Amino acid sequence: MDHHQARQWLATAVAEAEAGLAEGGIPIGAALYGADGTLLGRGHNLRVQDGDPSMHAETSAFRDAGRQRSYRGTTMVTTLSPCWYCSGLVRQFGISRVVVGESETFHGGHDWLAEHGVEIIELNDPGCVRMMREFVAAKPELWNEDIGE
Amino acid sequence: MDHHQARQWLATAVAEAEAGLAEGGIPIGAALYGADGTLLGRGHNLRVQDGDPSMHAETSAFRDAGRQRSYRGTTMVTTLSPCWYCSGLVRQFGISRVVVGESETFHGGHDWLAEHGVEIIELNDPGCVRMMREFVAAKPELWNEDIGE
Numbered sequence: 001m002d003h004h005q006a007r008q009w010l011a012t013a014v015a016e017a018e019a020g021l022a023e024g025g026i027p028i029g030a031a032l033y034g035a036d037g038t039l040l041g042r043g044h045n046l047r048v049q050d051g052d053p054s055m056h057a058e059t060s061a062f063r064d065a066g067r068q069r070s071y072r073g074t075t076m077v078t079t080l081s082p083c084w085y086c087s088g089l090v091r092q093f094g095i096s097r098v099v100v101g102e103s104e105t106f107h108g109g110h111d112w113l114a115e116h117g118v119e120i121i122e123l124n125d126p127g128c129v130r131m132m133r134e135f136v137a138a139k140p141e142l143w144n145e146d147i148g149e
Numbered sequence: 150m151d152h153h154q155a156r157q158w159l160a161t162a163v164a165e166a167e168a169g170l171a172e173g174g175i176p177i178g179a180a181l182y183g184a185d186g187t188l189l190g191r192g193h194n195l196r197v198q199d200g201d202p203s204m205h206a207e208t209s210a211f212r213d214a215g216r217q218r219s220y221r222g223t224t225m226v227t228t229l230s231p232c233w234y235c236s237g238l239v240r241q242f243g244i245s246r247v248v249v250g251e252s253e254t255f256h257g258g259h260d261w262l263a264e265h266g267v268e269i270i271e272l273n274d275p276g277c278v279r280m281m282r283e284f285v286a287a288k289p290e291l292w293n294e295d296i297g298e
Contacts, residue, residue: 054212063203088237093297148242
C-alpha cells in the first residue's frame with residue numbers, strides 16, 4: 001500500500017476525530033477499509049459522549065462495520081497508535097494492515113502487531129500530533145482515564 | 150484470591166453465558182468485580198443479539214461497569230479464556246486479575262497476561278467446557294466468525 005492512499009484514508013479518521021472533539025470528546029478517530037478499498041466502518045472515541053469506555057476509535061469503527069465473515073485484506077486506519085485493547089482487536093480478527101496517523105504522543109501495540117505479521121504504515125502526521133498534544137495538555141485526567149493510567 | 154471466591158464469582162459469568170444462549174447468542178459470559186468485591190459490571194457476547202462484533206463477554210462487562218478512574222485491584226471473571234481482543238483490554242486498563250472458567254475449548258491470551266503481571270486463576274470448570282463444546286459443535290460457523298477464523 002502506498003502512502004498516498006494511506007493519507008487519503010487517514011482523512012476519514014481525522015474527520016471522525018474532529019467530530020469527536022466538536023462533541024466534547026476525546027479526539028481520536030478511525031476507519032476500517034475493505035480489501036477492495038470500500039469503507040466498511042468509521043467511528044471515534046465515545047467515552048465522554050456515551051459514557052462508554054469500551055468505545056475507542058478503532059472499536060467504534062469495527063462495530064460500525066457490523067458482522068463480517070473475514071477481515072483478510074482489511075485496513076484499520078487510526079489517527080493514533082492503537083492501545084493494547086485495539087491492538088488485540090486487530091490481531092484477533094486478522095485485520096491485515098494498520099495505518100497509524102501518529103505514534104509520537106502515545107506509543108501503543110503496533111510494534112507487537114508488526115511482529116505478528118500485520119503491515120504497519122506510520123504516517124507521522126503533524127496535524128494528528130498537534131490535535132492530540134493540545135487535547136492531552138487541555139484534559140490530562142480524561143486522557144489518562146482513557147488509557148487506564 | 151482463593152478458588153472458593155473465584156467459583157462464586159464465576160457463577161455470575163455463567164448466568165450471563167446462559168442468558169446469552171437463551172437469546173440465541175454465543176454462550177460466553179463475564180463479570181467485572183471491584184477491589185472490594187463489589188460487582189461493577191456484567192455482560193455476555195452480543196454478536197447475534199445486537200449484530201455487534203465488538204461486544205465479546207468481557208468487553209460487554211467492561212462497558213456495563215461504565216467509566217472508572219482506575220481498574221487497580223479489579224477482577225475480570227470470564228467463562229472462557231480471553232481472546233487477544235479481550236486480553237488487550239485487560240492489559241491496557243490494568244485489570245489486576247482474570248478468573249478463567251475454562252481454556253480447554255479455546256486458549257486465548259491469558260499466558261501473555263500472566264507474563265505481564267496479571268494474576269490468572271484457571272478453574273477448568275466442567276460446566277463451562279460442556280457449554281462451549283456443545284455450542285461449537287452446533288454452530289461452528291458462528292464460533293469461527295466470533296474469533297475471526
